[in-house]
Amino acid sequence: MFDVDIWQEIFSTIRKNKLRTFLTGFSVAWGIFMLMILLGSGNGLSNGVKEQFAQNAVNIMWMWTGETSIPYNGLKEGRPIKFNNQDYDFLRTKESDIEKISSRYYLPGDILYSYGKEYGSFETSTCYPSLKDMENINLTTGRFINEMDMMEFRKVVVIGDDIKKALFKEEDPIGKYIRIGGVPFNVIGISKDKRRNQDNNRQAYIPFSTAQRIFNGGDRVHTFTVTTSMVKTTEEAEAISDKIRKDMAKRHDFDPNDKRAMGSFNMLTEYIRTMKIFQAINLFVWIIGIGTLIAGIVGVSNIMLILIKERTREIGIRKAIGATPFSVISLVLLESVLITTVAGYIGLVMGVGIMELVNMALMKAAAGGAENVFFVNPTVDFRTAVTATLILVFSGALAGYLPARKAANVTPIEALRDE
Amino acid sequence: MISIQNLHKSYVTGNNSLHVLKGLNLEIGEGEFVSIMGSSGSGKSTLLNILGVLDDYDQGDYFLNGKKIWGLTETQAAITRNAMIGFIFQSFNLISFKNAMENVALPLYYQKISRKKRNMIALEYLDRLGLKPWAHHLPSEMSGGQKQRVAIARALISNPKIILADEPTGALDSQTSMEVMEILKNVNDQGITVIIVTHEHDIAAMTKKIIRLKDGIIGEVITNGDLQLYRDRVKSE
Ligand SMILES: Nc1ncnc2c1ncn2[C@@H]1O[C@H](COP(=O)(O)OP(=O)(O)O)[C@@H](O)[C@H]1O
Numbered sequence: 001m002f003d004v005d006i007w008q009e010i011f012s013t014i015r016k017n018k019l020r021t022f023l024t025g026f027s028v029a030w031g032i033f034m035l036m037i038l039l040g041s042g043n044g045l046s047n048g049v050k051e052q053f054a055q056n057a058v059n060i061m062w063m064w065t066g067e068t069s070i071p072y073n074g075l076k077e078g079r080p081i082k083f084n085n086q087d088y089d090f091l092r093t094k095e096s097d098i099e100k101i102s103s104r105y106y107l108p109g110d111i112l113y114s115y116g117k118e119y120g121s122f123e124t125s126t127c128y129p130s131l132k133d134m135e136n137i138n139l140t141t142g143r144f145i146n147e148m149d150m151m152e153f154r155k156v157v158v159i160g161d162d163i164k165k166a167l168f169k170e171e172d173p174i175g176k177y178i179r180i181g182g183v184p185f186n187v188i189g190i191s192k193d194k195r196r197n198q199d200n201n202r203q204a205y206i207p208f209s210t211a212q213r214i215f216n217g218g219d220r221v222h223t224f225t226v227t228t229s230m231v232k233t234t235e236e237a238e239a240i241s242d243k244i245r246k247d248m249a250k251r252h253d254f255d256p257n258d259k260r261a262m263g264s265f266n267m268l269t270e271y272i273r274t275m276k277i278f279q280a281i282n283l284f285v286w287i288i289g290i291g292t293l294i295a296g297i298v299g300v301s302n303i304m305l306i307l308i309k310e311r312t313r314e315i316g317i318r319k320a321i322g323a324t325p326f327s328v329i330s331l332v333l334l335e336s337v338l339i340t341t342v343a344g345y346i347g348l349v350m351g352v353g354i355m356e357l358v359n360m361a362l363m364k365a366a367a368g369g370a371e372n373v374f375f376v377n378p379t380v381d382f383r384t385a386v387t388a389t390l391i392l393v394f395s396g397a398l399a400g401y402l403p404a405r406k407a408a409n410v411t412p413i414e415a416l417r418d419e
Numbered sequence: 420m421i422s423i424q425n426l427h428k429s430y431v432t433g434n435n436s437l438h439v440l441k442g443l444n445l446e447i448g449e450g451e452f453v454s455i456m457g458s459s460g461s462g463k464s465t466l467l468n469i470l471g472v473l474d475d476y477d478q479g480d481y482f483l484n485g486k487k488i489w490g491l492t493e494t495q496a497a498i499t500r501n502a503m504i505g506f507i508f509q510s511f512n513l514i515s516f517k518n519a520m521e522n523v524a525l526p527l528y529y530q531k532i533s534r535k536k537r538n539m540i541a542l543e544y545l546d547r548l549g550l551k552p553w554a555h556h557l558p559s560e561m562s563g564g565q566k567q568r569v570a571i572a573r574a575l576i577s578n579p580k581i582i583l584a585d586e587p588t589g590a591l592d593s594q595t596s597m598e599v600m601e602i603l604k605n606v607n608d609q610g611i612t613v614i615i616v617t618h619e620h621d622i623a624a625m626t627k628k629i630i631r632l633k634d635g636i637i638g639e640v641i642t643n644g645d646l647q648l649y650r651d652r653v654k655s656e
């Protein structure tokens with residue numbers, strides 16, 4: 001079946017019937033082309049959204065407090081709720097679904113940052129070392145806050161890229177002291193958010209323990225940032241945040257349903273929900289793509305069937321001369337596989353190529369500073385392309401099957417009868 | 420070479436059955452040059468198809484070169500045809516998108532002979548029939564006589580034992596018919612058995628034996644010396 005001769009026989013048939021070959025191939029090429037465009041666009045959308053999520057760990061959750069809005073246990077509404085260091089210990093040790101945790105204490109008033117003659121007002125994130133992983137903080141130089149900094153209440157700071165530019169210009173800040181609210185802090189690292197959230201670059205990170213002590217925090221905590229167990233369903237994710245709420249409500253005597261007493265945001269729920277949508281979109285794209293492809297296959301099959309009718313006499317001649325049914329079947333089947341595979345491959349390359357071009361244009365625009373949030377890397381990965389190729393060969397065989405059977409059933413005496 | 424006893428063949432279409440060959444007996448030896456005659460619809464083509472292992476029969480015995488032809492699979496039949504038989508048709512039956520050389524070479528393709536070699540052999544055969552300059556022309560660019568000569572070259576290329584020709588001159592003018600018969604006579608002179616179906620008396624008269632089909636059996640066999648008599652009779656008809 002795979003000797004050179006049958007291919008030469010097929011090629012000479014194709015060469016001499018260029019138009020019909022083109023027509024048969026076109027529908028398949030179009031099908032695959034559309035499939036690639038659709039899949040690429042789907043990927044682009046889903047990558048864009050994933051990138052949005054990737055600013056933080058996808059299983060991140062934030063908690064903050066306010067005033068009660070529902071009377072509870074004889075206590076009146078309007079009562080302020082406050083997190084503290086004991087809550088931190090509780091959440092870290094007793095809450096099994098919490099993996100990492102960091103507390104944050106908001107510095108009071110307007111805090112001025114200064115270095116020499118330069119000064120400015122920036123945001124201060126007071127945190128534990130674990131925040132680096134939870135908020136995907138990227139360091140360009142130096143290091144992040146560590147356990148020793150926390151234990152020894154060290155006055156160290158990691159500054160955002162914009163703070164560095166504002167205070168230090170071209171100077172290397174590492175090891176230098178800046179004043180934060182008048183207190184000197186040693187610069188140990190520079191962070192830079194390469195993604196879209198430019199605000200992060202106007203932020204500095206100092207050890208939570210140091211902040212609480214220096215800026216008179218007592219044991220007060222304003223917000224908790226935690227990561228939870230990775231679960232698969234929104235229900236499970238909701239259950240985790242509900243459990244945490246209940247425990248905190250018990251500790252601080254408020255109604256667990258009181259969203260004003262304690263607020264929280266569970267990213268995982270949103271993430272799972274969004275990914276579900278994209279899975280659905282992906283499935284939809286495949287269904288449309290396969291549908292287009294099936295239309296192509298039916299087209300090829302139809303044209304081949306008509307061709308077999310036209311070629312009845314030729315097949316009759318071949319059989320009279322000594323063609324076995326097997327050789328006739330392989331002739332038709334291989335021709336179909338060849339046409340669909342080559343045409344499909346052309347469609348594949350063009351589809352993938354166009355998506356790569358779009359991707360290049362997007363990257364160029366991004367490098368030029370254009371903000372593009374929703375379309376990232378709209379390309380088709382290697383595995384999908386391989387899958388599509390396999391589908392192609394299979395569909396070629398499928399398209400050729402009926403015509404091949406019909407060809408095999410041609411009897412020479414019928415085909416060659418002179419009317 | 421060919422030995423047939425009590426051959427029956429019917430065509431069944433719907434509820435109708437048409438009994439065409441009704442217990443036919445026939446012996447044809449190696450190297451004979453035979454024509455089969457008979458009125459239209461008498462079953463000449465039917466007989467030729469059975470001889471050529473293109474069709475099967477209902478009853479009787481058919482031995483080809485000592486081998487009984489019965490119950491062959493399509494593949495076995497194809498191999499038998501390829502090895503033993505060369506076909507020539509009234510309407511030439513060349514493949515329209517293949518040139519003369521490729522058409523002639525096709526039987527060798529099914530013998531798995533390499534393209535280069537089979538094209539070379541095809542050129543030789545075309546040369547013998549004076550068609551070498553036409554080797555790369557498509558059938559549509561050739562005259563009827565040329566096309567039939569290409570078909571003869573194709574029939575000969577696989578070195579068959581028998582050439583079966585169904586009305587080979589039916590689509591040709593008398594001059595060209597004579598030329599084609601001349602070629603077939605040369606082929607026969609080389610020892611190949613040639614059997615042609617025809618309804619033209621002067622074509623049949625060029626063969627060495629005439630078999631007349633009548634009512635589904637052999638009605639009359641005219642051979643050798645009788646042939647001269649037959650020719651005279653044809654002239655006076
Ligand atoms: N495949 C077929 N099915 C049904 N009837 C057929 C078939 N082939 C031939 N016949 C009939 O059988 C008879 C003999 O046909 P054929 O052998 O072609 O005659 P000839 O070649 O002598 O003119 C004719 O009546 C013809 O109509």
Ligand SMILES: [Mg+2]
Pocket residue numbers: 463464465
């Ligand atoms: Mg006939």
